Amino acid sequence: MLSQIREHIFETDVLVVGGGLAGNNAAIAALERKAKVIIAEKASLERCGAIAGGVDHFMAYLNTAPWDTREAYLEYVAKIARGAINIKIQDAVFCRELEDALERMERIGCTLKQSDGTYFRTRALGQPGPYFINFNGKNLKPALAREAKRLGVKVIEKCMITDLLFDGDKVIGALGFNIRTGDFYIIKSKATILATGCTTRLFQNPTGLPFNTWQCPADTGGAQVMAFKVGAKLANMEYMRITVVPKGFSAAGLNALTGMGGRFINARGEEFMKRYHPMGDKAPRSALVEAVIKEIQKGNGPIYIDCTHLSKSEIDHLNKTLGYDKDTLPDFLQQKGIDLSKDPLEVMYSEGMQAGPAEVCGSGIMIDEDTSSSVKGLFGAGDCTDQMRCVHVCTTGGYLAGKKAVEYAQGLSYLPKNDVKEIQKIKSSIYVPLTKKDGIPFQIIENTIRRIMWDYAGPVRNEKSLKVAIQKLEMLSEEAEKLKAKDFHELMRVHEAKQILEVGKIMCHASLERKETRFGVFHFRSDYPETREEFEGEIVIWQENGKIKKEFKKLDYTKII
Secondary structure, three states, X not given: OHHHOOEEEEEEEEEEEOOOHHHHHHHHHHHHOOOOEEEEOOOEOOEOOOOOOOOOEEEOOOOOOHHHOHHHHHHHHHHHOOOOOOHHHHHHHOHHHHHHHHHXXXXXXXXOOOOOOOOEEEOOOOOOOOOEEEOOOOOHHHHHHHHHHHOOOEEEOOEEEEEEEEOOOEEEEEEEEEOOOOOEEEEEEEEEEEOOOOEOOOOOOOOOOOOOXXXXXXXXXXXXXHHHHOOOOEEOOOOEEOOEEEOOOOOOOHHHHHHHOOEEEOOOOOEOHHHOOOOHHHOOHHHHHHXXXXXXXXXXXXXXXXXXXXXXHHHHHHHHHHHHHOOHHHHHHHHHOOOOOOOOEEEEEOOOEEOOOEOOEOOEEOOOOOOEOOOEOEEEOXXXXXXXXXXXXXXXXXXXXXXXXXXXXXXXXXXXXXXXXXXXXXXXXXXXXHHOOOOEOHXXXXXXXXXXXXXXXXXXXXXXXXXXXXXXXXXXHHHHOOEOOOOHHHHHHHHHHHHHHHHHHHHHHHHHHOOOOOOHHHHOEOOEOOOOHHHOEEEEEEEEOOEEEEEEEEOOOOOOO
16 A cells, blocks of 8 residues: 555645635635645535535624724623733734625625625624624635635645644645545645644544534644644643534534524523623623533533524524524424424533634634744644634634735745655654554544543643643553554544644643633633633743743733724
8 A cells, every 4th residue: 555655746835734714715815916825625625624514604893883893893802802812913813804805705706795785693602792794605615715726726635734844944835645545745835824723523522423523523633733843832722612502413503593582591491691691692602601511510401592582584594594504403403303483492512622712712823913823934824823713713814824924935035945854754654554453543542532631621620630631641642653544544534633632732731821710611720710810811832842831921901902
C-alpha cells in the first residue's frame, strides 16, 4: 500500500486549510485580489464544515433603532462575552466588514431577505433586540463554493492536512494526505490560513453516539493542534461549549425555537428560566444550558420547549426554517409524532466541545485585528480562533483573513525554501499507523478520551480533577503511538483521534489557570465557584521547546469603541 503512494507538490500565494464558511470566504477575498489560492479540504467544498447542510440565521445590526447600532452591538458583546472577547478585534473582524458581507451574500445568490424584500428578525440568546436574521441558507455553502471556483480557486478535496511547514521563523506551507488514495501532498505557500473549526467528539455524548454532534463531527481541532506545534499562541481554550438539543438528537435549533418564542417548561409544566436568569427564555446560551442541567439534577425532568402557544403563522415559519439548519430535524419530529403546535418538544443538554463561550467569540488560535497569529505567515479564520464564532463573524472575519493574508504574501518576492529532510521525516510519521499489524483501533482511544474529559474536565471541574485528567491523557498519549489503520480512511481517523487528544490536554492546562467560574457550566470550577473581576481576560497558552507556557492577558472593557 505504502509503495503505491504518489507525491504531489503545489505552490501558491495563499493556502486555506478548511473549506467551510470562514475558509471559503477567506479564499474569495484572496482571489478577488488576484492571488493564487489553494483550499485544502477534508471533505468536498460544496458541502463541508459546520453549515454543510445549511443554516437559518445570521446576526447583524441594521441601524434601525437604538439597540440596532454598531455601538449597541459592541456593548452587547462586551456584556455577553466579558472576559473572553476582545472588543477591538470584534470591531475589526465583524463591524468594519459587515456591510460588505451583506452585499456579498446578495451577490453570490444567497439573500438574507424574505420574498417581500424585508428581513425576518428574531431575538434570542441574551440579545437586546432581534439581531438574528432568519433566512434560507440551505444552499449557502454551494453558493460560496461556486463563487470561489468562478474566481479560479484550486481545490484539493479529500485532503487531511496534518502538519504545518515551519522554517523556525515562519509558516511556509503544510503537509497532508488524500483520505481515499493516500497520495501525499506538499503545499508551499507564502501565507497560510487555518480554518478548520472547533473540536467535536471530545466529550462523552449523552446519546452514546459520538458522531451525533451539534456541530460538524469532522472538526477535530486540527488548526489548534497544528498552530500549537509551531509555537503559535492559543486563547480561550478552557471553555467547554454545550447547548440544548431535542432529546436523543444533537441537532441545531435552539436559537430558532427560543427566538420564535418557545418557552422552557419542566415536568410539572412550570416555566422556570426566570429563576436562573432575568432574561428568562431569552437568556444567553450558557444560562439556558445551566438551567436545564440544574432542573434535571433537582428531579424536575424531563424538560421541554413549549411552542403550543404560538400562532399558526409562527409555527409554519418555524417548521419551515428548522430544516434550513439541519435537514433531518423535521423528519425527526415527524417520526417521533411531534406536532409543535400541539406537543411540547422534550430537550436535553448536548455533548460538550472545545469552542467559544458565546455566539460572538471563539476558542483557539489567538489572532490580532489583522487575523494574524503570533507566528509569521500564519492566519486564523472562523471557529478555530479565539475571536470568531458563528455564521456572522465567520463570514466577515474569514473574508478579512483572506485580505490580510494576501497583503502579507505580496510582501514576499519568492516562495520560502522547504527542508526536504524534515518533510520526509513528517511524511514517514503520517503513514506509520498503516504499518502496524497489531495495534489499537482509533475508537478505543477516542472513547477513552471522551470518558476522561467528561468525568474530570466536564461541566464540573476543580484543580484535582483537572490534574487527574492531564495525568490520564498523558498516559493515553503513550498508547496513541500504538494506533493502527487498515486503510486511508482509518488513517484519517487515527490522526483525528490524536488531534482530539492534544486539544483535551491543552484545554485542561488552560482550565487550571482560570481560577474562577465564568460563563456558568462552560467553565465551572467547583473550587472557585465565583466569577472574579481579576480574570476578565484570556488565558493564553503555547509551547516553547516542548514545554507548555501560559500567561494571562487582561482585556479592557472600560471604554466601548
